[in-house]
Amino acid sequence: MTPRVGNIEVSEAFSETCAHVGRRIRDRRTYEGLSQQKLADMVGMSKSVLGDIERGCGNASLRTLMKLAAGLNVTVADFFGNGAFHNYEYGTVDLRPGGSEPYQ
Secondary structure (H helix, E strand, O other): OOOOOOHHHHHHHHHHHHHHHHHHHHHHHHHOOOOHHHHHHHHOOOHHHHHHHHOOOOOOOHHHHHHHHHHHOOOHHHHHOOOOOOOOOOOOOOOOOOOOOOOO
16 A cells, blocks of 8 residues: 655645754854844845744745855754754855855
8 A cells, every 4th residue: 555645744744844944043043153134144145034944934945055054054964953063164155146255
């Protein structure tokens, strides 16, 4: 018998994953001592979009998760795990759209 997953189960799993990822992003941001505004500026997004993601209400693209991971010095996989974050050295880059100079 093939297991079937209904739309409700998929929707609930998606919501739970978004909430988990959002909590992990918020936890790492606060650990790094960054405000929502500072991190949002670093990665080229608005504070309100970052807030939505942290609350599990936003649907972050892979590109957005990659920018957030770089800004927080972790891997994207760390957002989905439950353990300690693994520092990842991305180097100092301006993550804002069109940026190429080191971010100050």
